[in-house]
Amino acid sequence: MCQECSKATISRRGLFAGGLALTIAASSSSLAFAQAPDGRPNSAEEALMRLKEGNARYIANAPINADHSVGRINRSMGQQPFAAVVTCADSRVVPELIFDQGPGDLFVIRVAGNFINEDGLASLEFAAAVLGIRAILVLGHTSCGAVDATIKSIKDNTLPPGHLPRLVNAIRPAVYDVMASNPDNLLAAATAKNAQLNASVAATSGPILAEFHEKGTITSAAAIYDIATGKVAFL
Missing domain, CATH: 1.20.5 (Single alpha-helices involved in coiled-coils or other helix-helix interfaces)
Incomplete structure (x- = not known):
């Protein structure tokens, strides 16, 4: 060049x-978004309710977002998601289907183990300050391989090869947190705790996200998706 x-x-x-x-x-x-466009939730509570209602439709196999060509021209002009979903990279977990939302409705951040690192945090800050999302949902799921691998790593006192230790180290705090109580299902307990810890990260990380949360402009929540039933349980 x-x-x-x-x-x-x-x-x-x-x-x-x-x-x-x-x-x-x-x-x-300013902590002030432009007036919400037609059809977009005006509050954090409404955003979470829209996710819950969408999951109910998904469970009932009654989706209303089946035609993804609708709004394609409008979407080419920009994006207006109402919520961000931090979810696992597991191929069975598809937020737009799980919550029955159309293209452009959700700002999705995916990484094995659904934890928030620096890159994810920056993405959430962009979604909050620039795109105007109203809610952040950290979504774990049943039979999570990343959490299971972390449990095995701790029990065996070994680390997996390659770059996989980065995943293990990110999830390790959640596993240690629940191991002390000796739960009947360590995998399920650690998966839930991992989602909760990372939802807390989203809510308290300054300066951008913490400020939005303090003003009530955005809310953060944790949930677990049951792959077998399709149901999302909010924690």
């Missing part, structure tokens, strides 16, 4: 980064 082209690329990146930072700063300081 020529020197002038390289300078131009760096300049454009700098402008983008600066513009994004200003947008987030302005949104965070």
